Amino acid sequence: SAVISQKPSRDICQRGTSLTIQCQVDSQVTMMFWYRQQPGQSLTLIATANQGSEATYESGFVIDKFPISRPNLTFSTLTVSNMSPEDSSIYLCSVGPGRGELFFGEGSRLTVL
């Protein structure tokens, strides 16, 4: 199993600013996944973060907007840059699939004014 601590749990930010979300896993994992969940929608994968290499971004997501760091096998950060109200979402980090059960952080609920 894996326990993922994610913070902040929620934040209210001003347009044009940036916010960094952190995820700490209680065990070493090769891949971590970052998701966005817009209001009333299902999860959308932003990128896959591997330790020691650049993150792999899904279509529609770019590194300049969502830079990701993965300095070791238990930690990752996602930054939402130059925020606009359209970035208001829940952001979640995850481990799995490919290792059985899926594990998620508690989610970061971001509101951009």
Added chain:
Amino acid sequence: KNEVEQSPQNLTAQEGEFITINCSYSVGISALHWLQQHPGGGIVSLFMLSSGKKKHGRLIATINIQEKHSSLHITASHPRDSAVYICAVEDSNYQLIWGAGTKLIIKP
């Protein structure tokens, strides 16, 4: 057509009722996941299935690989079961395809 379809989209029931949520998919899969998301946003894994049936407490999940269909059942439902239930299928490349979720409300 979505590759993973859940039904119903919304479900309201009385405490004690037997609940069924359905998930149909159109792609080949290596596993199917049922997850629960509470209003705060956190997501908890309920089941991972590749065949047959699994039971955990009042929750039962079944999958029919030939029919590409899975069901999540809740027996003796309780208001604390109120949440969004999400089906996700995992393809052979470990890619996840997400259903839209079923919002369940159990009234006391």
